Amino acid sequence: MSVPSSAPSYCVVGGGISGLTAAYRLRLAAGPGAAITLFDPADRLGGVLRTERIGGQAVDVGAEAFVARRPEVPALLAELGLSNRQIGTTGVRPLILAGGRLHAMPQGTLGGIPAEASSVQGLVDGVTFARIAAEQSRPFSWRPGADPTVAELVGDRFGEQVVTRSVDPLLAGVYAGSASTIGLRSAAPTLATALDGGAPSLTDAVRAALPPPTGGSVFGAVDGGYAVLLEALVREARIDWARVAVQSVARGPDGWSLTDDEGRRWHADAVVLAVPAPRLPALIEGVAPRSAAAARRIEVASAALAILALPGGTPLPENSGVLAAAGERLHAKAMTFTSRKWGRRGNVELVRLSFGRFGDGLARNVGDEDLLAWAAADLAALFGIGTEPVDCRVQRWIDAMPQYGPGHAGLVAEIRAGLPPTLAVAGGYLDGIGVPACVASGGRAAAALAAATVARQTSR
Numbered sequence: 001m002s003v004p005s006s007a008p009s010y011c012v013v014g015g016g017i018s019g020l021t022a023a024y025r026l027r028l029a030a031g032p033g034a035a036i037t038l039f040d041p042a043d044r045l046g047g048v049l050r051t052e053r054i055g056g057q058a059v060d061v062g063a064e065a066f067v068a069r070r071p072e073v074p075a076l077l078a079e080l081g082l083s084n085r086q087i088g089t090t091g092v093r094p095l096i097l098a099g100g101r102l103h104a105m106p107q108g109t110l111g112g113i114p115a116e117a118s119s120v121q122g123l124v125d126g127v128t129f130a131r132i133a134a135e136q137s138r139p140f141s142w143r144p145g146a147d148p149t150v151a152e153l154v155g156d157r158f159g160e161q162v163v164t165r166s167v168d169p170l171l172a173g174v175y176a177g178s179a180s181t182i183g184l185r186s187a188a189p190t191l192a193t194a195l196d197g198g199a200p201s202l203t204d205a206v207r208a209a210l211p212p213p214t215g216g217s218v219f220g221a222v223d224g225g226y227a228v229l230l231e232a233l234v235r236e237a238r239i240d241w242a243r244v245a246v247q248s249v250a251r252g253p254d255g256w257s258l259t260d261d262e263g264r265r266w267h268a269d270a271v272v273l274a275v276p277a278p279r280l281p282a283l284i285e286g287v288a289p290r291s292a293a294a295a296r297r298i299e300v301a302s303a304a305l306a307i308l309a310l311p312g313g314t315p316l317p318e319n320s321g322v323l324a325a326a327g328e329r330l331h332a333k334a335m336t337f338t339s340r341k342w343g344r345r346g347n348v349e350l351v352r353l354s355f356g357r358f359g360d361g362l363a364r365n366v367g368d369e370d371l372l373a374w375a376a377a378d379l380a381a382l383f384g385i386g387t388e389p390v391d392c393r394v395q396r397w398i399d400a401m402p403q404y405g406p407g408h409a410g411l412v413a414e415i416r417a418g419l420p421p422t423l424a425v426a427g428g429y430l431d432g433i434g435v436p437a438c439v440a441s442g443g444r445a446a447a448a449l450a451a452a453t454v455a456r457q458t459s460r
Contacts, residue, residue: 007033008453011258011268012239013246013283015040016047017435018426019274020230021076021442023237026272029450037266038239039246039258045234048400048428049435051225054391055309055348058225061395062305063435064336064352065089068220069211070436072443077222080232085224088217092318092340098123098165098325102382105323108210111188112167113154115206120166128159136201144196147406150187151179157202169323172333175433176301176401177358178326186404186432221342226435242266249273249283249423256422270422270449274442276300277402277429280415284423291418291425294411298429301358301401304366306332306375309391312347316340317383326357330381331374333357348390353378358403368394402429421452 008030012023015038023036030036044050048062066073068088077083094105106112108119117132124132135157150171155163167179175182185192190209199205222228234241244260249271251257258266273283278300281292310316320341324330331353338350353375356363366374371394379385412430419425424445431437431444 007031007035008269009035009255009267010037010270010272010449010453011246011256011266012036012038012272012274013040013249013258014038014047014272014274014276014427015042015045015241016274016427016438017049017226017230017233018428018438018442018445019047019272020045020233020237021439022272022274022424022426022446023239024233025443025446026450027237027239029446030453032238036237036239037242037268038237039242039244039260039266041243041245041261045241046226046230048397049226049230050395051227052307052393052395054307054393055346055350055389056391057309057346057348057350058227059307059338059350059352059393060221060225061307061393062397063226064338065219065221066435068217069214070434072436072439073220076439077229080229080236082222082228082232085222085228086220087223087342088221089219089320089341090343091217092320094321094323095317095319096123096165096169096323096325097328097330097382098169100328102322103165106166109166110191110206110209111150112162112170113150113188113191113202113206114158114162114166115203115210120162123165124159124161128161131159132162132203135203138201140201142195142199146195147183147185147192147409149180149406150182150184153184153202154179164327165325169325169334172326172357173323173354175358175403176303176333176356177403181358182404183406183408185406186408246283249287251287251420270424270453272424272426272442272445272449274426274445276400276427278399280425284419287420287423288418291415294414294418295429297411298408299358299403299405300399300429301356301403302361302363302396302398303354303356303401304363304371304397305393305395306353306355306371307393307395308351308353308372308375308379308389309348310351310385310387310389312344312349314349314385314387316349316351316385321352322382330378331355332378335375335378351375351379358401363396364398402433404433422449424448
């Protein structure tokens with residue numbers, strides 16, 4: 001692309017939602033003359049946002065939903081003229097499999113942490129119920145700024161059953177992790193804020209941290225799949241897509257020099273690295289060693305999905321899905337009845353089953369046929385569904401789930417603090433694993449680079 005010498009040039013490494021948002025924001029900030037090259041060797045852009053056709057229907061085989069009360073995705077859809085494509089859930093609720101039984105998902109909890117004992121009545125035993133009810137009467141101390149694992153705090157105050165039966169199933173769905181590996185400040189930041197503010201008990205803190213009821217759907221999705229959003233971002237960002245991987249980033253005589261896996265060099269005034277955490281250290285070791293060292297401390301998990309398209313009319317439960325506690329006699333950690341959660345489209349019933357937790361090699365090592373057999377066995381065992389699917393798909397996401405351990409915010413601060421002004425990072429390992437947080441991280445990276453580029457050109 002030929003541009004005026006005064007026009008900035010940007011490189012964005014990574015074509016997931018974080019990188020695409022960064023490219024789009026850079027285009028808005030820098031204008032039509034800027035050169036924006038995006039590097040991603042994949043067969044399509046979007047990273048873990050991927051839409052496939054299964055049973056004749058558009059199905060997201062990565063992330064399928066976003067938290068609707070966060071503003072980032074609805075605002076982005078509105079900017080792109082796609083507000084009419086945002087959909088909500090039907091309102092049916094999920095189940096939890098714990099203690100060998102199916103239970104209704106507790107209400108009045110914050111990420112499974114109850115605001116009162118009645119929230120988990122029936123899910124936990126009588127001893128645990130009494131412990132929760134009496135928690136406010138027990139001495140409680142909290143050090144502002146502390147970041148224990150969720151299990152350490154909740155287990156101490158409410159008991160182990162609350163951790164394993166109520167909290168863990170949700171964290172396994174979000175992070176492919178558990179309450180014993182995820183830090184409180186990442187899993188429940190509003191709860192940490194309430195505790196820092198002097199809440200006299202965990203019960204009081206949960207009540208203060210619960211978001212007010214909105215009356216609308218908690219989760220949103222895009223009609224037609226995330227591909228609709230991705231295509232709009234690519235179109236509006238007007239990127240040059242280089243279908244190669246970047247192997248190294250180095251300071252050039254006037255900006256940055258990137259070397260791809262074919263040995264070619266690319267120049268940029270500023271660079272966004274929107275790659276997964278495991279890929280970051282090798283790229284920045286030579287220019288930001290402190291940031292690289294911090295990034296190496298972020299652990300990751302892998303997950304696999306088996307998506308089944310069952311014949312229309314297959315009698316699925318009137319629930320949005322099932323979250324399974326660890327140790328239950330089920331292969332999957334979660335199943336989503338997509339046709340119930342979002343409403344049926346076409347003449348199939350769509351079901352997603354998710355496998356893999358932090359520390360296991362299941363998603364990496366178990367074959368497709370075995371995963372599909374496990375999915376069928378789980379549906380039969382829980383609900384007596386033995387119908388053969390008319391279509392199916394297995395999708396693996398290897399090392400794609402960053403673990404937000406205790407002190408994660410400190411690691412992120414180290415990563416960002418060690419970067420030169422015209423080098424920025426974005427991605428799901430920084431400020432949140434969900435799509436809204438990824439959109440925010442891409443926007444933050446673009447804003448930082450746009451400001452740094454303007455400052456640099458002014459000083460010349």
